[in-house]
């Protein structure tokens with residue numbers, strides 16, 4: 383299995399919590415698309431398997447004109463083998479998705495949408511500085527269904543200051559009304575290089591306390607599981623058979639190629655990180671050089687990445703794999719700690735695989751950190 387990620391580094395406006403790489407200067411779409419096509423050509427030998435997933439993320443890929451998306455997807459099909467059943471996902475914001483645009487996306491070959499709804503409450507959307515309002519969110523979901531997009535994911539954020547228990551519950555009930563095949567939901571984190579980060583530093587923003595945020599996460603798990611969704615990764619839920627194949631391949635450590643400024647690539651022994659600057663990226667690609675830094679993964683890096691990613695998933699951390707492939711006996715190293723997790727009903731071991739229980743998922747990052755080996 384191999385995947386391709388394409389980073390579209392433009393947004394209409396900066397959401398106050400976001401530290402992804404993007405620019406709100408939208409004048410260089412064409413130049414950027416040409417550079418992306420060139421990088422696709424330059425990197426065509428990075429993967430040695432056909433593509434089973436293509437993911438256009440960002441930034442905001444739905445800002446691109448359908449002709450620009452066509453250009454990118456055609457370049458992928460020209461330079462790479464793409465399996466006929468490949469999952470092709472596009473991240474989209476509600477304010478970009480008209481019925482006409484949705485139909486054009488389908489014609490271009492996009493077969494999965496990940497829609498940044500985040501909330502159905504105007505006060506919350508304004509607080510986050512999203513470009514859409516609640517009506518646009520609703521309209522877009524109706525249009526998505528009406529144009530035959532069966533496979534779409536709704537993104538929602540919880541743990542936002544001002545997001546009451548009642549609003550969060552109403553948000554989830556409303557989201558379920560659109561029968562999405564997939565829901566991704568993350569707790570708001572305050573990142574340093576964002577408007578929220580600066581406000582927080584100046585004492586002008588107080589994050590939600592851990593207790594109420596954990597209760598919102600618990601409600602999220604309960605209502606979605608009750609509605610028939612599989613909780614297959616800490617922040618991801620799907621109807622049976624509708625896992626995000628692309629994101630699952632990250633968590634299963636399949637190789638992937640990342641194209642575009644700030645995109646990462648991974649080939650199981652190293653990671654590459656493209657430069658996080660649009661102008662530098664375009665200039666360098668035009669000169670025929672991919673501007674990236676590389677990190678060779680050590681045994682310790684591989685063990686820690688494996689623990690961190692797999693413990694967040696429903697398939698869990700295969701301790702036999704760690705032993706046979708990376709010579710790491712997790713059970714022996716952390717015998718007492720793992721026993722304690724089991725006594726406290728935070729984890730179970732099934733066929734040599736360590737899995738977190740519902741309660742364990744509340745502490746996933748802390749447990750993974752405790753199990754890691756010194757780097």
Ligand code: SF4
Pocket residue numbers: 392393394395396397400401402404440441442475498
């Ligand atoms: S959250 Fe999405 S739309 Fe908002 S700034 Fe970040 S990448 Fe752009």
